[in-house]
Amino acid sequence: xxxxxxxxxxxxxxxxxxxxxLLSDSDFRTVLRALGQYGVLxxxxxxxxxxxxxxxARRFGELEVNVANQFHxxxxxxIMILSNQVTPDGKPVGLNDAGQGWxxxxxxxxxxxxxxxxxxxxxxxxxxxxxxxxxxxxxHAAYDELxxxxxHTLEGRTATHDFEKFWEVMRQRPxxxxxxxxxxxxxxxxxxxxxxxxxHPLTGRNVLYANPGYTMWIxxxxxxxxxxxxDYLFRHQERADFLYAHRWTVGDVLMWxxxxxxxxxxxxxxxxxxxxxxxxxVMATLDYRSLVG
Ligand code: OGA
Ligand code: MN
Numbered sequence: 001x002x003x004x005x006x007x008x009x010x011x012x013x014x015x016x017x018x019x020x021x022l023l024s025d026s027d028f029r030t031v032l033r034a035l036g037q038y039g040v041l042x043x044x045x046x047x048x049x050x051x052x053x054x055x056x057a058r059r060f061g062e063l064e065v066n067v068a069n070q071f072h073x074x075x076x077x078x079i080m081i082l083s084n085q086v087t088p089d090g091k092p093v094g095l096n097d098a099g100q101g102w103x104x105x106x107x108x109x110x111x112x113x114x115x116x117x118x119x120x121x122x123x124x125x126x127x128x129x130x131x132x133x134x135x136x137x138x139x140h141a142a143y144d145e146l147x148x149x150x151x152h153t154l155e156g157r158t159a160t161h162d163f164e165k166f167w168e169v170m171r172q173r174p175x176x177x178x179x180x181x182x183x184x185x186x187x188x189x190x191x192x193x194x195x196x197x198x199x200h201p202l203t204g205r206n207v208l209y210a211n212p213g214y215t216m217w218i219x220x221x222x223x224x225x226x227x228x229x230x231d232y233l234f235r236h237q238e239r240a241d242f243l244y245a246h247r248w249t250v251g252d253v254l255m256w257x258x259x260x261x262x263x264x265x266x267x268x269x270x271x272x273x274x275x276x277x278x279x280x281x282v283m284a285t286l287d288y289r290s291l292v293g
Contacts, residue, residue, distance in 0.1 A: 001027055003034055009138040010244035010261060012038035019056045019253055020048040028059060033292050035115060036202025039261045040136050040244060043253040046119065050076050050278065057117045057280035064106065064113065064281040067163065067189045071095050073278065082277040084269065092177065094276065097170055099265035103213025105258050105281060108163035110192050113258040114284040123248040124273030130247050132275050135264045136256060137242040143197060143208040146236065153229070158193040158219045159210055166213040193219055200260050201288040207260045208233065237262060259284070
């Protein structure tokens with residue numbers, strides 16, 4: 001296995017490993033450490049079917065079945081399909097608007113996610129270059145670069161996150177296929193409070209844990225003050241030096257840290273430019289400190 005950092009704020013490419021084979025214990029720990037260190041890991045040129053893909057992802061923690069799960073691989077409810085494609089009789093084959101806005105997966109969930117794993121089976125290409133990139137921002141760096149006084153203000157504070165916030169933003173977009181969340185879906189993912197600053201289980205360092213997609217307000221604070229601080233934090237996250245954009249190639253397996261990054265999908269492609277990704281949501285269910293310590 002060889003790890004080549006991008007040299008940017010996030011990202012490394014890992015070659016010399018076939019993810020269709022079960023990872024050895026030492027490779028598993030190396031990947032975990034790299035995930036903490038680089039935030040976004042690309043394993044290029046991977047080819048495996050759903051069972052092996054699911055087995056790879058499951059190594060890192062339990063896999064979540066999405067509360068609004070509509071599109072998944074047959075017999076694998078935990079393996080979602082993201083795609084802009086439709087069948088010949090007009091049925092969508094996947095979720096066509098995943099992640100289009102800055103967010104952190106599962107921040108709306110009591111049990112948070114460690115990572116997200118996508119396998120690119122079709123990537124939109126225009127004039128020889130891939131489009132539909134996925135952007136990331138480094139929340140270790142974002143925390144480190146906060147003014148000391150604000151770090152102090154955030155200390156010990158929590159914020160409320162709500163699945164419905166991002167869902168409604170997406171649902172209001174023209175042409176959205178999303179239905180209003182049912183009471184049952186809302187009951188399964190009620191709003192939750194999360195620390196604004198948390199210790200990352202892989203690095204032991206503080207990260208800023210707030211994202212425009214799901215974060216509603218800072219708990220126990222005047223709403224105007226909360227809005228002002230969250231606005232500041234979301235702008236701060238936009239600093240160019242925190243950004244890394246992944247340009248996809250067919251066969252890429254991309255694994256990203258869902259505690260120490262925020263991400264955003266750029267939908268700059270058309271129906272004639274197919275995109276198809278398998279997706280697994282890895283929950284933070286293992287004792288990562290002891291695995292990387
Ligand atoms: C996700 C997501 C981004 C993309 O799967 O959680 O945000 O580029 N996807 O598909
Ligand atoms: Mn996402």
